[in-house]
Amino acid sequence: MKGGATAPPGGAPGVIGRIEHTNLRPEASAADVDRLCSEAVTWGFFGVCVNPARVARAAARLEGTGVRVVTVCGFPLGAGLTETRVLEARHAVEEGAREVDVVIPIGRLKDGDAAGVAADLAAVVRASKAANPSALVKVILEVGLLTEDEIRSGCRLAAEAGADFVKTSTGFGPGGATPENVALLRAAVGDRLGVKASGGIRQYRQALALIEAGADRLGTSAGVSLAMEQRAAT
């Protein structure tokens, strides 16, 4: 599976190794970002997920640690111009982001403009990988705003655009990750793309259920408490 988490030590379900420790709050301070990075190193999380304005800082803090910097693009509304999104993705990768989570153009998907969505996503993927060929791109579907048909169509367009992952939610919209919508994404992309569950992940048991349903990665701001639960459970 593309970009999937490595098997955890001891054969545990590997919640910790799949966590993208996330702080996308607009009011997050530099000190908050620094703490997020320290916690990710301490606990051995897969990565941190921060806003574009914090990528350079996080990349500097995490250099040499193996913890990846993930950021977002066109976030959280997916209602920007392609030119802006392309520049945002390119800058983010140039500043040290290894992965870019881009919101699908939600309105264009609603309009049925598949060609427009495909062209937009392909441009973001191209810009990210031009800046660093090993950069990964995840397409956020914001499933709470989409019909099942739109979700399937979005997954297909993400795959065709050369994205590496699909992702359930921004965490700022309605709804979040459920085993049902993770399974829907997994069924839509098969084993060609990774699946990231995000939005409202707070409990270890819930994280296990999402992994069981097909999630390779977990985007959550509750990483430390999930990790403590995993420690206690294994």
Added chain:
Amino acid sequence: MKGGATAPPGGAPGVIGRIEHTNLRPEASAADVDRLCSEAVTWGFFGVCVNPARVARAAARLEGTGVRVVTVCGFPLGAGLTETRVLEARHAVEEGAREVDVVIPIGRLKDGDAAGVAADLAAVVRASKAANPSALVKVILEVGLLTEDEIRSGCRLAAEAGADFVKTSTGFGPGGATPENVALLRAAVGDRLGVKASGGIRQYRQALALIEAGADRLGTSAGVSLAMEQRAAT
């Protein structure tokens, strides 16, 4: 007052003429945007406020009507890179936006990085006015996330950057427009800048109270129902 609404016919408090009829929902379709524009023309609103991806469409629909196209930048998190925000503002104005509502870099303001905030806002103002010298820039403070000191500091930085308006809220964060925070913004900017109230404006009486507190403009998705109330009241 810079960019303030013109006096309404009949001396009424002029809610209608101050309304920026707003649809920033990520799932807004092209048809939704078309309806927003038609309603704005029908009711004589000041403008429409749409996401960047919808500016060109709204500008085409509203050409020659006198209804202004307003859009947003760095919205709603204010956590993007200056380069991206500058490009977003420039493209928006080039595509027909007459006003750009840009979210203040909230995290940098929290960090106490006044110089960084000032430079960012000045760059966005410059880019907008380079694309169209009559373009106006409003700085969204997202008051629900800020202390009173941060609000005052944000207002000062907006004025120094050459912005035309300050605005209370994105409508996506905590809290919205209240007479208290409109009065706080008005006191901070005096008569040098306009004040736009936004976030949760649903009732005509509430709109009147915001105008009384100092609001020149009202950003709301409830424009039609406010206008009906004004018609009934006058």
